Amino acid sequence: MGEASIERGSATRKAGLRGHRVRRAVVLSVAFISFALASGCAKSSNNVIVFWQFSPIAAIQPVLERFESQHPGVKVQVEQLTWQSGREKIVAAIAAGRPPDLCELGSTFLPGLVADSTLIDLTDRVGDLRAELVGWNVSSYKGRVYGIPWMLGTRALFVNDNLVNEAKMSAGEPILTWGDLRAKVQAISERCPGARGFGMNAGEREILFKKFMPFAWGNGGDILDSTMTKSVMGSPQNIEALQFYLSLKPYSLLDRQEMHEQAFIKGRLGVVISGPWLIRKLAQEAPKLVYSVQLMPKPARDKGTHASFAGAEVLGIFRGSKKKDAALELARFLVKPENTMPVYIATGNAFPAAVSVGTDPYFDRYPQDARFLDQLKTAVGPPLHPKWVQIEEIVNGELEEAIYGKKTAEEALRSADQRIDAVLAAP
Amino acid sequence: MRRVAGVQGLAPWGLFFAAFGIFPLVYALALSFLAYNPLRPDLVRWVGFDNYVRALQSPSFWHALRTTVVFVVGTLPVTLTLAYIVSGLLAGVRRGQGFFRAAIFFPATLSMVVISLVFKSLYAEEGLLNGWLAAMGLSRVHWLQDPALALPSIMLMDIWASVGYYAILILAARKTLPDEQLEAARLEGLTRVQIERRIVLPHVRPVLLFVVLLNTIRSFQIFIEVFVLTRGGPLESTLTLVYHLYERAFYHFEMGYASALAYLLLLVVGAILLLQRRVLGGGSMEARAR
Numbered sequence: 001m002g003e004a005s006i007e008r009g010s011a012t013r014k015a016g017l018r019g020h021r022v023r024r025a026v027v028l029s030v031a032f033i034s035f036a037l038a039s040g041c042a043k044s045s046n047n048v049i050v051f052w053q054f055s056p057i058a059a060i061q062p063v064l065e066r067f068e069s070q071h072p073g074v075k076v077q078v079e080q081l082t083w084q085s086g087r088e089k090i091v092a093a094i095a096a097g098r099p100p101d102l103c104e105l106g107s108t109f110l111p112g113l114v115a116d117s118t119l120i121d122l123t124d125r126v127g128d129l130r131a132e133l134v135g136w137n138v139s140s141y142k143g144r145v146y147g148i149p150w151m152l153g154t155r156a157l158f159v160n161d162n163l164v165n166e167a168k169m170s171a172g173e174p175i176l177t178w179g180d181l182r183a184k185v186q187a188i189s190e191r192c193p194g195a196r197g198f199g200m201n202a203g204e205r206e207i208l209f210k211k212f213m214p215f216a217w218g219n220g221g222d223i224l225d226s227t228m229t230k231s232v233m234g235s236p237q238n239i240e241a242l243q244f245y246l247s248l249k250p251y252s253l254l255d256r257q258e259m260h261e262q263a264f265i266k267g268r269l270g271v272v273i274s275g276p277w278l279i280r281k282l283a284q285e286a287p288k289l290v291y292s293v294q295l296m297p298k299p300a301r302d303k304g305t306h307a308s309f310a311g312a313e314v315l316g317i318f319r320g321s322k323k324k325d326a327a328l329e330l331a332r333f334l335v336k337p338e339n340t341m342p343v344y345i346a347t348g349n350a351f352p353a354a355v356s357v358g359t360d361p362y363f364d365r366y367p368q369d370a371r372f373l374d375q376l377k378t379a380v381g382p383p384l385h386p387k388w389v390q391i392e393e394i395v396n397g398e399l400e401e402a403i404y405g406k407k408t409a410e411e412a413l414r415s416a417d418q419r420i421d422a423v424l425a426a427p
Numbered sequence: 428m429r430r431v432a433g434v435q436g437l438a439p440w441g442l443f444f445a446a447f448g449i450f451p452l453v454y455a456l457a458l459s460f461l462a463y464n465p466l467r468p469d470l471v472r473w474v475g476f477d478n479y480v481r482a483l484q485s486p487s488f489w490h491a492l493r494t495t496v497v498f499v500v501g502t503l504p505v506t507l508t509l510a511y512i513v514s515g516l517l518a519g520v521r522r523g524q525g526f527f528r529a530a531i532f533f534p535a536t537l538s539m540v541v542i543s544l545v546f547k548s549l550y551a552e553e554g555l556l557n558g559w560l561a562a563m564g565l566s567r568v569h570w571l572q573d574p575a576l577a578l579p580s581i582m583l584m585d586i587w588a589s590v591g592y593y594a595i596l597i598l599a600a601r602k603t604l605p606d607e608q609l610e611a612a613r614l615e616g617l618t619r620v621q622i623e624r625r626i627v628l629p630h631v632r633p634v635l636l637f638v639v640l641l642n643t644i645r646s647f648q649i650f651i652e653v654f655v656l657t658r659g660g661p662l663e664s665t666l667t668l669v670y671h672l673y674e675r676a677f678y679h680f681e682m683g684y685a686s687a688l689a690y691l692l693l694l695v696v697g698a699i700l701l702l703q704r705r706v707l708g709g710g711s712m713e714a715r716a717r
Contacts, residue, residue: 088677095465095682112680116466203572205660254572255552263553389678404574404662 048075049326052090053104054083054313059346063339067330076330094118099318102327105147107138107312107381108392115386119146119316125328133335133353138312138381147314148331150340151350154308154379155210155273156372157294159184163270167191174294178215178244181271181297182251188270189251197251199260199272200403207257208399209382209392210309211273214296215241217307217380223395224383229424233395234410234417240299242402242409249403265289276372280348293371295378310379313350351376387423394419459686466680478687488688490663491671492695494578498667499646501582502589506642507635509586510593515623517594518601528595535592543655546584547571550656571657574664581652581665589645593638600634601627636707640700647696668692 053060057080064076079100081089087109093099105113113119123145130136135149161171167187175181185197201211213223221237224230232238253260253269261278263269265286272278273296282289298304315331317324333339340352341360351357351373363370382388394416402412459478463471482488513531520527534542549555550570557567570580604627612622628635650669653659659666659674668688676685 091465091677091680095468113466116464116680118466202569203577203657203661206658253552254569256571259551259553262551266553268553393678400660400662406662 050100051078051102052100067333099320101321101323105316111384111388114141114146135312135353139314141384147316149353150315151313153311153350154375156375158272159292161290163188185251195268196253197270198248200252202254204256205396205400209395214308218304219299231417231420234414293368306378308379310381390423455686461683463683464680478684491666491668495668506589509590513594514597531591534588539651574662577665600631604630
């Protein structure tokens with residue numbers, strides 16, 4: 001009895017000890033989870049403004065520190081989103097009922113949010129800013145303002161002047177018209193071994209309209225009519241523009257944007273449509289490359305405009321924001337030219353929406369950057385329509401079919417016309 | 428007492444599994460019967476089986492399903508065959524087996540995002556593969572821009588990334604085969620091919636079945652590769668079911684419809700797994716386990 005009893009007692013003690021350890025593990029797990037949740041909840045304390053944006057933290061932090069020093073007791077909790085997954089993160093936050101107080105939003109994402117009444121109407125609270133900023137058309141719908149223009153982006157032509165010279169064309173003469181563009185890309189493609197004339201986007205359907213529509217807009221075309229109730233994608237102006245665009249295909253490198261930029265950096269691409277970020281890249285990776293930044297071409301010397309794509313990054317406040325007034329205060333601070341220029345200088349991606357930056361001495365020192373300011377004057381943004389996501393998908397899909405030769409320019413645009421009208425007519 | 432301790436021991440895992448496994452599964456099932464836009468939760472409404480009916484009537488759904496099936500059918504047999512061959516080669520290596528095992532397993536240690544980014548550079552017009560082709564005097568290939576080549580290019584990458592992992596699994600099963608049994612077979616005059624067919628293959632069959640099931644599930648879920656490399660293009664030639672689901676959920680905010688797509692995918696995968704178990708002899712695996 002003795003030994004068996006001792007063994008049982010020992011086993012019971014061991015089991016008890018194990019049970020105690022397990023209970024302790026469970027308690028610790030629950031405590032850890034509670035702590036983690038509590039830490040998360042602590043983010044929304046009273047004096048903290050949660051701000052989500054796309055610039056590197058190092059670029060925006062000094063500006064936010066200035067805001068904090070001018071607003072004692074207020075803290076800005078900034079988070080950097082990525083263009084790849086920022087959209088999902090914002091949607092998830094709204095769905096969870098915990099959106100940031102202030103958020104940077106891209107112009108192509110904005111219409112969906114406006115359509116779903118996710119953003120608050122700022123019209124009556126930003127009247128004094130109307131004259132100081134440009135880009136309001138991108139953030140307004142039916143006369144109401146849903147975002148404050150912060151940064152504006154556009155695209156221009158980057159021309160490799162070495163290749164232009166090698167192709168026995170005059171690099172000194174800028175590309176003004178569609179004819180100039182075709183002549184130069186054809187010459188480069190035919191006379192410069194190993195080089196292609198033009199970068200035509202392929203394999204990334206989502207950006208095709210940004211590359212084609214500048215030609216259509218410059219030719220007087222558009223996506224929707226002025227009432228935004230009918231598609232005009234099948235207009236003669238658009239068809240003519242797409243026919244011209246497709247005529248560049250034999251002299252083009254068909255690839256994604258980043259590959260175009262790489263080819264341009266390596267001196268193997270004559271002309272590429274890109275944004276100001278390429279200037280920084282070229283300075284770092286190809287300092288000896290001789291190139292020029294030129295306006296997008298217009299159809300002819302006496303016809304059309306130098307239109308380009310205008311993308312705006314606006315500051316929006318969600319209905320679910322806990323600190324709408326403080327967020328608006330921060331937004332008004334951020335859009336001031338003295339606060340946007342440092343961000344542009346640090347990132348080189350998009351230009352301040354403040355009207356007065358045009359006279360900033362920075363642009364005298366960097367004329368290539370200034371070229372983009374000129375381009376912005378004739379740039380056009382996508383329509384702020386609640387069904388823009390569907391419309392954009394149709395336009396991109398039909399353009400892709402045309403680029404891959406599945407449809408002619410006319411077939412693709414007429415098909416887009418019908419499909420967009422069907423979307424607009426649907427409830 | 429021991430049972431109670433066991434339950435308590437499982438509690439942390441159970442808690443997480445309930446929160447991050449069971450709850451999302453049930454929540455997604457409920458969502459699949461709703462018209463639900465996460466940006467407008469106030470407008471949520473019950474639509475019954477409408478989302479499922481809409482999916483089954485949608486050409487995009489069938490196109491995405493077809494693309495996914497092509498991906499599975501194209502990668503599974505090649506991956507399995509190569510993994511089996513590589514495991515045999517590894518088993519035969521006498522010196523430096525550790526190095527070769529590590530080398531062959533290496534891709535499995537990498538994130539699929541990293542692998543996809545590396546292949547994105549390799550497949551680029553100005554990338555390494557085209558550089559080699561140009562050096563050999565061949566014309567460049569539009570690996571990811573040509574609608575006929577984009578999906579096979581992704582399949583090739585997926586096979587490269589998967590073979591090592593499955594080869595190590597099969598190698599582990601080979602190692603459990605007693606040396607005496609192989610020696611006896613050799614003494615009886617069986618050739619190497621006969622030994623593989625009559626002794627090794629039946630022995631590793633349960634693991635092969637496991638590899639088939641695992642690879643089928645993984646392949647039907649293909650998303651990262653498409654997201655990083657092609658975004659479903661060109662001309663929707665790489666539009667897989669999960670990428671289609673992602674687009675509906677996060678671009679069109681149709682969470683209810685996307686959930687219905689997810690459940691249809693679950694049904695398709697479940698049916699195929701059952702079929703595979705029946706055809707490939709899942710019963711024998713259970714018998715062996717007993």
